[in-house]
Amino acid sequence: METLAVVLLACCVTGWFVLAGTDIGSGMLLPWLGRGDAERRLVLASFAPFFLGNEVWLVATAGVLVGCFPALEGELLSGQAPVLVALLAGWIVRDAGLWSRGRGPGPRWRAACDAAVTAGSWAVALSWGLLL
Template sequence: MDILAVILLGFFAAGWFVLAGADLGTGMLTPWLGRDDGERRLVLASFAPFFLGNEVWLVATAGVLVGCFPALEGELMSAQFPVFVALLTGWVVRDAGLWSRGRGPGPRWRAGCDTAVTCGSWTVALSWGWLLAALLTGRPYTPATGPTAAPTALAVAALFAAHGLGFAALRLTGPPYERARGLVGRAGRPWQSFALTAVLMAGLPLVAGTALPLAGQAASPATLALLVPALLVVTPLLVAVQAWIWYTFRHRVTGPSYL
C-alpha cells in the first residue's frame, strides 16, 4: 500500500504542475500578452474554464501527503514554512484578482486585479522554485539558500512561463496569439512546445520527490488500507472530469469570459 501511496502522490503532483502550470504561466505573462483591457480579458478567458479544476489537483496532492505521510508532512511544513506562506499568499492573491476583476467599478480596478493575477502567479511559481531548490539539492528540511537557490527558483519560474506561453499559443486569437506565437516560434505546431514543457513540468516534482523519504514515513498499514483504495476509486473520476473540461473548452477563445 505504501508504494501505491507514493505513486498517487507523484501522479497528483505531476498532474498539478502540468495542468495548473498552464494557467499560472499564462497569468505570469498577462501584461505582455494583453496590452490593453480587452486583450488582457481575452488572455484571462483562455484559462478561465480550467483554473478551478486544476487547483483540485493541488488539494489532492496535499491530501495524499497529509493522509498517507503525516509525519513527513509535519516535518516538511515546519522546515519550509516561509516557502508555503509565500506560495499560499500568491495563490490567494492570484485567485482574488481573477474573481474580483469583473466586479469592480472601472478600468483602474481591473488594472489592479490584473496586477494581482500577474504578481500572484509569479509568487506561486517562484515559491515552487524555492521549494524545489531545497528538494533537488537533497535538503528538504532546510529552506534553500546559497548560490544555487535563486537560479533554481528563477529557472523553475521560467519553465512555468514557457509552459503558459505554449498554452496561450493554443488558446488565444488575435494580437495576443501573435505575441505568444512569436515567442513559441513559427516553425512547427504550437502543441509541440506545450507538449515539451508539459513533460518537463511533470518531471519536476517526480525528480524532486526522490529527495523525500516517502517509503520510510508512510502512515500505518491500517490507515493506508483505508485511504489508498478510496483514492484509487476517486482518481479515475477526477481524470475523467478533467478530460471532459479540456475537451469541452478545446477551441480557441474569441471573446471574454465571466472573469
C-alpha cells in the first residue's frame, strides 16, 4: 500500500511540474519571448489551456501528501513559513497579472501586468527551489 501511495504522489508531482513548468517558465521569459504587446499576448495565450489544469494537479498532490504522508508534510513545511509566504505572494501576483492583463485601460496597464507576471513567476520558481 505504501508503494501505491508513493507512485501516486510521484505521478501527481510530475504532472504538476510538467504543466506548471510551461506557464511559470513562459512567465519568467515573457520580456524576451514577446517583444511587442501582440507577441506577449500570444505567449500568454500559448499556455492558457494548461493554466488551470496544473492547479488541479497541485491540489491532488497536496491531498496525497497530507493524506498519505502526514509526517513528511510536517517535516517539509515546518520552519518554512517565510518561503511559503513568498511562494503564495508570487503566485497571487502572477495570477493577478495574468487575469487582469486584458481588462485594463491601455498599454501602461498591460505593461504593469506583464511585469507582475514576470516578477511573480520568478518568485514562484525561486520559492519552489528554496522549499525543495
